[in-house]
Amino acid sequence: MRRIAVTTAGGDAPGMNACLRAIVRSAIYYGLEVVGIEEGYWGLIEDKKRRMDLRSVSGIISWGGTILKTKRCEEIKTKKGIEKATRVLKRNRIDGLITIGGEGSFKGGIEIYRASRIPLVGIPASIDNDIAGTEDTIGFDTAVNTALDSIQKIRDTASSHERIFIIEVMGRERGFISLAVGLACGAEIILVPEIKYNLSKISQELEKGRKSGKKSSIIVMAEGAGASYAIAHQIRDVTGYEVRVSVIGYIQRGGSPTARSVNLANLFGHQAVKVLMRTKSAKMVGWKEGKVVVLPLGYSTKHRKEIDKNLYRLAHILAI
Secondary structure (H helix, E strand, C coil): CCEEEEEECCCCCCCHHHHHHHHHHHHHHCCCEEEEECCHHHHHHCCCEEEECCHHHCCCCCCCCCCCCCCCCCHHHCHHHHHHHHHHHHHCCCCEEEEEECHHHHHHHHHHHHHHCCCEEEEEECCCCCCCCCCCCECHHHHHHHHHHHHHHHHHHHHHHCCEEEEEECCCCCCHHHHHHHHHHCCCEEECCCCCCCHHHHHHHHHHHHHCCCCCEEEEEEHHHCCHHHHHHHHHHHHCCCEEEEECHHHHCCCCCCHHHHHHHHHHHHHHHHHHHHCCCEEEEEEECCEEEEEECCHHHHCCCCCCHHHHHHHHHHCC
């Protein structure tokens, strides 16, 4: 193996730049050339690339986003798109590919490998932490801490005005962020897409809290758990309490990565290069029980990662 390529595909996540740095420097240490594919799989199809050397990744370890940029690519889901990507890789004499991204990026990576037979390693980077095969993803810890910081500020207002606040965090299909944030901030209620809830029971719990002396309450919900403003209206109609909604939004994707996200990126990036040098197939790196593990890339697409319902129950117990 002489020349490898790396790309950041799908949604951005804090720590992607740290991972790029780790990949480039590890590859150069092992005597490999590195080509950066710009704008994800779209850039791969369009042959948008740059040479990556030591200086190209200097000073980026603490930057949010990705210096290679990223763009959604519907064409990579088609046979024609995969064929184009394969031709570009072979034309540029790429011996191995590393893709940094989420489940959708991994699905595309599997198809690229099947068509090209070029070894490929996927690195899980997603603020949603919803990738099977790894307990943690690059960017998740940063997103949680960003949301937590916002909620702590909102709680001051909730306490001052004795209000109920519904705080919507990211998570269209999965509730990993809302569960982690809700537990960390001591939220009275946590709503996730994976677990059904009853608004009448929630209203009863809020009323019970008021009777026990609580003057304000925080409800943390994933965006995919329902319509936050409609829920606020229903709770207000049942309880008569003032309810406000705050949508945290895209700030969860940005900002400097936490030490946790950076160090995970360093470990994943270095291991991905080592795996790529010895594999002839498609693999992924992940984090399990305190160490980096290596799995078939297809594992992430064949399995569904479940939230920890024990943590969900713990949050409910501690919210009394």
